[in-house]
Amino acid sequence: MLRIAVPNKGSLSEPAVEMLREAGYRQRRDSRELVLPDPDNDVEFFFLRPRDIAVYVGAGTVDVGITGRDLMLDSESAAVEHLPLGFARSTFRFAGTAGEWTDVKQVGGRRVATSYPVLVRSYLRSLGIEPAGVVRLDGAVESAIKLGVADVIADVVETGTTLRAAGLEIFAEPILRSEAVLVRRADGDEPAGLDVLTRRIQGVLTAREYVLMDYDVPLGLVDAAVAITPGLESPTVSPLHNRDWAAVRAMVRRDQTNRVMDSLYDIGARAILVTSIHACRL
Ligand SMILES: Nc1ncnc2c1ncn2[C@@H]1O[C@H](COP(=O)(O)OP(=O)(O)OP(=O)(O)O)[C@@H](O)[C@H]1O
Numbered sequence: 001m002l003r004i005a006v007p008n009k010g011s012l013s014e015p016a017v018e019m020l021r022e023a024g025y026r027q028r029r030d031s032r033e034l035v036l037p038d039p040d041n042d043v044e045f046f047f048l049r050p051r052d053i054a055v056y057v058g059a060g061t062v063d064v065g066i067t068g069r070d071l072m073l074d075s076e077s078a079a080v081e082h083l084p085l086g087f088a089r090s091t092f093r094f095a096g097t098a099g100e101w102t103d104v105k106q107v108g109g110r111r112v113a114t115s116y117p118v119l120v121r122s123y124l125r126s127l128g129i130e131p132a133g134v135v136r137l138d139g140a141v142e143s144a145i146k147l148g149v150a151d152v153i154a155d156v157v158e159t160g161t162t163l164r165a166a167g168l169e170i171f172a173e174p175i176l177r178s179e180a181v182l183v184r185r186a187d188g189d190e191p192a193g194l195d196v197l198t199r200r201i202q203g204v205l206t207a208r209e210y211v212l213m214d215y216d217v218p219l220g221l222v223d224a225a226v227a228i229t230p231g232l233e234s235p236t237v238s239p240l241h242n243r244d245w246a247a248v249r250a251m252v253r254r255d256q257t258n259r260v261m262d263s264l265y266d267i268g269a270r271a272i273l274v275t276s277i278h279a280c281r282l
């Protein structure tokens, strides 16, 4: 049985559970359940704190887990990234009182507050910058400057709303771009069943990223239309009852849907229909 660690709380928890449910796995109904066997799929879920998941995976007590890239790197465990999952995207950045900071070199000799001290120390070391100290806080890091425990912070930024509300602004290049990732142990054999989990999750990712587009096009324009919708391998072109026209079906990136429909319409395609992909294996 493949043992899979799933975040039990925080911003990773809900989207991780949703992804596993879409991939056909059983998920818990009650947030107090800590272990959930799914014998039909030959897996067992362990609901753990997101920060601890890479530690369990690195120790080999669970086979794989879903966590943040930032949390994995900060854990210093023997876990490695197996598959990026495309949700909980954020950047990890330095921020300070608005107007006072422009360059990462200014962090030298100053106190940095963060929930990710390993990440911050190793990043600064890689740039040859020595801070006066790194203060580890559990959360609400944005308050650390006003409350006097640090001069500058390094924290997770998504929309920047939390920083703005605290009168802070980002400076310097992002330390890291993070998202949820599936992690596995660095060494050892691939756990049995990981290939199936991986394919199922990749199916969910593809179904989220692409739509199916169908349209009709005059025969003489099929090549031009197919150039606009090349699909993943090659689009399906089928005859219509009206022999002067063909029907085309292709996968299109969801974020390109309207641009592609406009282009198809412009060259003369009609009856352009878009449908969601419910599930797929490529
Ligand atoms: N606003 C956000 N947008 C995107 N990802 C986020 C956001 N906040 C935290 N994360 C990501 O969530 C993970 C941290 O999860 P964790 O549960 O420790 O913190 P949290 O989501 O802030 O929850 P908590 O309420 O316990 O502080 C990291 O991978 C981090 O990058």
Ligand SMILES: O=P(O)(O)OC[C@H]1O[C@H](OP(=O)(O)OP(=O)(O)O)[C@H](O)[C@@H]1O
Binding pocket: 138, 139, 140, 141, 142, 155, 156, 157, 158, 159, 160, 161, 162, 163
């Ligand atoms: O850029 P934003 O969209 O504002 O999001 C980023 C904020 O979200 C998270 O905080 P959370 O609400 O989880 O509180 P915490 O700091 O106590 O973890 C993160 O730690 C940032 O503070």
Ligand SMILES: [Mg+2]
Binding pocket: 139
């Ligand atoms: Mg938080």
